[in-house]
Amino acid sequence: MSQIIHPIDLILKKRAGEELSTPEIQFFVQSVVANGEQKLNPSAYRPAGSTITDAQIGSFLMAVFQKGLSLRELADLTNAMRYSGETFDATPLHSFTVDKHSTGGVGDKSSLLIAPTVAAAGLELSPSISVPMISGRSLGHTGGTLDKLETIPGFDTQLSLARMTEVLLETHAALVGQTPRLVPADRILYAMRDHTGTVESPFLICASIMSKKLAEDIRGLVLDVKVGSGAFMPTYELSKFLAELMVSTGELAGTRTTALLTTMDEPLGRFSGNWVEVWECIDIMKGVRHPMSADLIELSNALSGWMLFLAGKSATPEAGAKLADEILRSGAAYKSWLQIVAAHKGDISIFTDPAAFHKPKATRVLKASRAGYLSSMNCKQVGWAVQRLGAGRTKPGEPVSAHAGIESHAKLGTKLAAGDQIFTLFSEDAALLDEPYRMLEETVQIADAPPQLQPLVREIVTKDTLPKK
Amino acid sequence: MSQIIHPIDLILKKRAGEELSTPEIQFFVQSVVANGEQKLNPSAYRPAGSTITDAQIGSFLMAVFQKGLSLRELADLTNAMRYSGETFDATPLHSFTVDKHSTGGVGDKSSLLIAPTVAAAGLELSPSISVPMISGRSLGHTGGTLDKLETIPGFDTQLSLARMTEVLLETHAALVGQTPRLVPADRILYAMRDHTGTVESPFLICASIMSKKLAEDIRGLVLDVKVGSGAFMPTYELSKFLAELMVSTGELAGTRTTALLTTMDEPLGRFSGNWVEVWECIDIMKGVRHPMSADLIELSNALSGWMLFLAGKSATPEAGAKLADEILRSGAAYKSWLQIVAAHKGDISIFTDPAAFHKPKATRVLKASRAGYLSSMNCKQVGWAVQRLGAGRTKPGEPVSAHAGIESHAKLGTKLAAGDQIFTLFSEDAALLDEPYRMLEETVQIADAPPQLQPLVREIVTKDTLPKK
Numbered sequence: 001m002s003q004i005i006h007p008i009d010l011i012l013k014k015r016a017g018e019e020l021s022t023p024e025i026q027f028f029v030q031s032v033v034a035n036g037e038q039k040l041n042p043s044a045y046r047p048a049g050s051t052i053t054d055a056q057i058g059s060f061l062m063a064v065f066q067k068g069l070s071l072r073e074l075a076d077l078t079n080a081m082r083y084s085g086e087t088f089d090a091t092p093l094h095s096f097t098v099d100k101h102s103t104g105g106v107g108d109k110s111s112l113l114i115a116p117t118v119a120a121a122g123l124e125l126s127p128s129i130s131v132p133m134i135s136g137r138s139l140g141h142t143g144g145t146l147d148k149l150e151t152i153p154g155f156d157t158q159l160s161l162a163r164m165t166e167v168l169l170e171t172h173a174a175l176v177g178q179t180p181r182l183v184p185a186d187r188i189l190y191a192m193r194d195h196t197g198t199v200e201s202p203f204l205i206c207a208s209i210m211s212k213k214l215a216e217d218i219r220g221l222v223l224d225v226k227v228g229s230g231a232f233m234p235t236y237e238l239s240k241f242l243a244e245l246m247v248s249t250g251e252l253a254g255t256r257t258t259a260l261l262t263t264m265d266e267p268l269g270r271f272s273g274n275w276v277e278v279w280e281c282i283d284i285m286k287g288v289r290h291p292m293s294a295d296l297i298e299l300s301n302a303l304s305g306w307m308l309f310l311a312g313k314s315a316t317p318e319a320g321a322k323l324a325d326e327i328l329r330s331g332a333a334y335k336s337w338l339q340i341v342a343a344h345k346g347d348i349s350i351f352t353d354p355a356a357f358h359k360p361k362a363t364r365v366l367k368a369s370r371a372g373y374l375s376s377m378n379c380k381q382v383g384w385a386v387q388r389l390g391a392g393r394t395k396p397g398e399p400v401s402a403h404a405g406i407e408s409h410a411k412l413g414t415k416l417a418a419g420d421q422i423f424t425l426f427s428e429d430a431a432l433l434d435e436p437y438r439m440l441e442e443t444v445q446i447a448d449a450p451p452q453l454q455p456l457v458r459e460i461v462t463k464d465t466l467p468k469k
Numbered sequence: 470m471s472q473i474i475h476p477i478d479l480i481l482k483k484r485a486g487e488e489l490s491t492p493e494i495q496f497f498v499q500s501v502v503a504n505g506e507q508k509l510n511p512s513a514y515r516p517a518g519s520t521i522t523d524a525q526i527g528s529f530l531m532a533v534f535q536k537g538l539s540l541r542e543l544a545d546l547t548n549a550m551r552y553s554g555e556t557f558d559a560t561p562l563h564s565f566t567v568d569k570h571s572t573g574g575v576g577d578k579s580s581l582l583i584a585p586t587v588a589a590a591g592l593e594l595s596p597s598i599s600v601p602m603i604s605g606r607s608l609g610h611t612g613g614t615l616d617k618l619e620t621i622p623g624f625d626t627q628l629s630l631a632r633m634t635e636v637l638l639e640t641h642a643a644l645v646g647q648t649p650r651l652v653p654a655d656r657i658l659y660a661m662r663d664h665t666g667t668v669e670s671p672f673l674i675c676a677s678i679m680s681k682k683l684a685e686d687i688r689g690l691v692l693d694v695k696v697g698s699g700a701f702m703p704t705y706e707l708s709k710f711l712a713e714l715m716v717s718t719g720e721l722a723g724t725r726t727t728a729l730l731t732t733m734d735e736p737l738g739r740f741s742g743n744w745v746e747v748w749e750c751i752d753i754m755k756g757v758r759h760p761m762s763a764d765l766i767e768l769s770n771a772l773s774g775w776m777l778f779l780a781g782k783s784a785t786p787e788a789g790a791k792l793a794d795e796i797l798r799s800g801a802a803y804k805s806w807l808q809i810v811a812a813h814k815g816d817i818s819i820f821t822d823p824a825a826f827h828k829p830k831a832t833r834v835l836k837a838s839r840a841g842y843l844s845s846m847n848c849k850q851v852g853w854a855v856q857r858l859g860a861g862r863t864k865p866g867e868p869v870s871a872h873a874g875i876e877s878h879a880k881l882g883t884k885l886a887a888g889d890q891i892f893t894l895f896s897e898d899a900a901l902l903d904e905p906y907r908m909l910e911e912t913v914q915i916a917d918a919p920p921q922l923q924p925l926v927r928e929i930v931t932k933d934t935l936p937k938k
Binding site: 007008011012015053054055056057058059060061062063065066067192195196197198 | 476477480481484522523524525526527528529530531532534535536661664665666667
């Protein structure tokens with residue numbers, strides 16, 4: 001006989017900072033899902049005793065925000081969310097499944113390089129590696145992998161889990177969006193957090209990210225946790241704390257998990273937008289390495305390297321990064337990319353001349369107002385400028401422009417002459433250029449002395465570096 | 470032009486422990502009332518921009534629970550709640566209005582003595598004093614003045630504010646329940662707090678109590694804040710903190726406010742229940758002072774004394790207590806009581822022989838199991854025993870028994886022989902005696918040495934004793 005659990009008891013315990021039991025946390029997640037389904041469909045079946053109200057969910061989320069969760073509670077919450085709906089089942093793949101996840105950046109298209117790189121390694125090595133990558137969309141100042149992929153004519157990101165399995169068996173990577181029935185608890189809780197002022201809890205952020213990633217049935221996970229002016233988390237310490245929570249949660253779920261803390265102080269690579277980011281990746285996979293893409297390639301190889309290391313394909317992460325770079329340079333990644341895109345019904349013919357497919361209606365160039373070193377910018381503001389050009393959205397569901405975005409002509413530390421190009425802005429609507437231009441102009445700083453720059457990879461968090469209890 | 474306030478902004482500020490502005494707190498209360506009215510009546514008018522959701526109210530209440538309120542915020546919250554519906558207007562009385570409020574006890578019928586005592590003083594002195602006493606009902610382990618009054622045949626506690634004014638002009642006291650439109654914000658917020666685990670916040674408790682008391686348009690207020698095993702607040706320190714919050718809030722609203730911290734370690738007076746408590750007061754007002762009523766008379770006089778002092782009718786609270794005792798002894802209070810009851814349509818003929826009106830169907834006596842001193846009891850458990858006998862309720866709206874209750878035959882410190890009576894239990898249903906009997910038997914302790922007893926009035930909190938900021 002299981003004891004009856006009441007929502008109020010969970011609230012009273014968490015309010016006092018006490019630890020909830022595993023059944024209590026499972027009850028909370030199940031009740032939240034039942035409450036959410038009830039609202040969508042008032043006649044829906046509601047399990048007995050699962051009644052929780054919106055007010056109780058709000059109160060509980062704020063108590064968690066204030067008091068936090070133990071690592072055990074966090075693993076339980078993540079697990080209960082992970083199994084709140086359907087999950088991907090990797091068993092039929094007979095493959096080591098591995099994925100990467102980024103906390104969100106500007107110009108960060110590394111997934112488009114990493115998936116084909118690791119998939120190419122997966123094709124050639126035994127046992128194979130597969131990348132069941134469930135990605136998100138652009139929101140706020142950050143871009144989204146799905147929006148970039150969907151600029152490829154025909155590319156279908158909305159695969160069923162069954163079709164996802166077929167694509168993975170064929171190409172060793174799938175690049176898809178969340179299905180409606182995958183991790184419904186996160187969709188409901190995210191909406192609740194959004195309007196109850198409980199979004200920024202590192203515990204709730206961890207559970208949200210990790211429940212979705214672990215629902216991919218992955219055996220390895222590499223997390224790219226951004227730090228710097230373009231990162232979601234406001235401080236280095238909070239980014240590191242989140243990284244530690246996610247590594248702990250992944251490991252407690254039996255998934256080898258590593259987090260790289262990486263610098264996001266300026267847009268990554270040459271382009272930020274949607275199609276322009278795909279174009280940049282095609283160039284790289286074809287062997288064309290634009291100088292502005294150097295940081296992107298470095299980051300992608302570092303992340304791919306860790307994925308290959310976790311999968312047992314390299315002796316060290318560094319050797320994995322070297323292998324990833326070889327796969328990119330050899331054309332194997334591009335071959336894999338063409339197969340992946342074709343499996344998603346994408347039109348690969350446009351890759352022949354990706355520059356030709358870039359059709360902004362209006363452009364403007366921001367130039368250096370004086371000579372000096374490009375010394376700083378608020379990368380979040382740059383991301384918002386990209387959004388305002390039409391490439392992003394402020395609310396889920398809004399359309400995005402395929403051809404809006406910016407090109408970076410200089411990186412932090414670049415020595416500029418007055419009049420040198422810094423950014424080219426693209427939009428499908430000339431009226432949308434003014435505000436982003438002013439935003440970029442305002443945030444870009446030129447100084448007489450070169451800036452102190454941070455390395456791209458700041459720190460690596462693994463199971464072994466976690467603080468001891 | 471007023472700035473638009475969003476619920477999420479209030480939550481984010483309070484979440485971080487920041488101070489909300491007066492308009493922000495007013496917005497919160499107005500939104501809560503609009504939200505509550507919307508639920509009762511979906512077509513109700515809803516002021517523009519007042520939209521707040523249940524989840525947001527729950528989250529905000531938990532943030533307040535965790536972070537507290539400044540004294541200024543608390544005064545603003547109390548004020549906004551006070552004016553959330555109709556309020557009593559004392560202007561037509563041309564009288565100094567004063568009331569008392571207790572945080573709730575067992576056997577505490579002091580209101581029934583205080584109202585006629587102070588009203589009697591109000592009749593005789595100029596300018597007059599009036600007691601517009603809006604009381605509550607029994608809940609949980611505590612009794613309620615309205616339930617006691619309603620055992621008097623015909624007694625009408627549900628007066629309109631207009632009728633309340635007439636009664637006050639005539640008798641200088643009114644003993645009534647909250648009207649449906651008085652302080653609706655408290656009714657809604659209390660229900661929200663109850664199910665979101667945010668009841669025990671001293672700030673929210675203060676706002677709830679003080680908004681209702683200040684809605685009586687009183688110029689003086691004496692608070693009886695219970696401490697000890699029968700008090701709502703779990704520690705002396707928390708009771709004192711609540712007392713300080715209430716005194717500060719009252720004074721900031723321009724009402725002279727004093728709090729007495731008083732001991733609630735055993736039932737007050739001779740009887741605990743409903744009619745039996747009225748009976749005990751009638752005896753006292755008729756000049757019959759049962760030895761078991763000594764603590765009740767002491768407390769009533771102390772509270773009445775402070776009320777008379779705040780109203781300027783005595784030079785000191787002690788002189789006020791002496792005056793109150795004289796009014797009780799002289800029969801003036803009883804005369805006032807008869808007028809007050811008659812004005813509420815109560816049948817005063819039953820006061821001729823109050824013992825005869827006590828008609829329990831079943832009684833049982835708890836006797837001392839051994840010789841020794843009555844050394845302790847959990848007074849909350851005694852209160853719950855009274856409730857289980859039928860005198861109280863666990864949920865608002867439940868009916869209560871007029872004739873259930875207990876009689877105390879001994880006070881803490883009494884030297885008992887084995888077999889001496891300690892409590893007599895009364896109920897209208899013999900089947901209801903067993904559990905309360907066991908509860909009382911379990912909690913009553915007899916020891917060889919006399920207990921260390923606390924004085925009835927432990928400490929007095931006034932504007933002058935408040936901690937300096």
